Every structure is written in C-alpha cells, then in structure tokens.
Amino acid sequence: MNKNPGENDDAQIRQLQETVAHLTRLTEELNEVIARQDGEIARLTRRVDMLWRHAAEQQADAESGAIPLADQRPPHW
Template identity: 45%
Template structure:
C-alpha cells in the first residue's frame, strides 16, 4: 500500500468519524431541548398539584399521607 493510498484511507475514516460526531451532536442537542421542555412541564404539574391540594381545605396533602400498604 502506497503512502497516497494510506492517506486517502485515513482521510475517508476521518470523514466518516466527523459525520458521526456531527450526528451525535445533533442528537444530544435534541435531547437537551426535550429535557428542558420536560422539566418545565414537571414544574408546572407540581405547581398545579400544590394549588389543588391547597384548595382542598381540611384534607391531608397527598405527599403527607401514608401509602395504603402501611
């Protein structure tokens, strides 16, 4: 194998690796956006549950109740 062939093979491998890195970077960016969205939604659900429990005067908050198997 000549030096030119080896260099060409290495350049091809580098090109494939760069493509893979770019694709993985895109996946990570999408996952970060999804995670941020889910965290905001969870915060909204938690706030809504706190409000719902606060409106139910006289009842024990679900977070303070023992599970039924206790």
C-alpha cells in the same frame, strides 16, 4: 514483489482521510441529537414543574376545605 512504497502510503492516507470524514460526520450527527434532546429535556422539565405546581395547588385547596375540582358539578348542571 511489493508495490511502490509511495502507493502504499497514498492508500493509507486515503483510508485515514475517509475515516476522519466518517468520524466528523458522525460527530455532527451526534451533536444534533444531543441538541434536540437538550431542548426536549428543557420542555419536559418545564412541564413537570407546571404539574408539580398544579398538584401543590390542588392539595392546598383540598386541605383548606374547598371541594376538589374533580368532585365539583359542572356549571350546566
């Protein structure tokens, strides 16, 4: 014979509660990962912008006839 129908309902409710708790924890963990990645993307974007500006300045200096910094002798020579 089957168990008491109420017991089956309780087991299903318990299973659903466990599933919801697991999904809630997973969602919070994924949110933390996304927030961390957002900060990293912002930092890397700033760094790339800085490198682009630096490269543009070097190209402008090279085009103006200045000696590129990499080809200049150090001041102690």
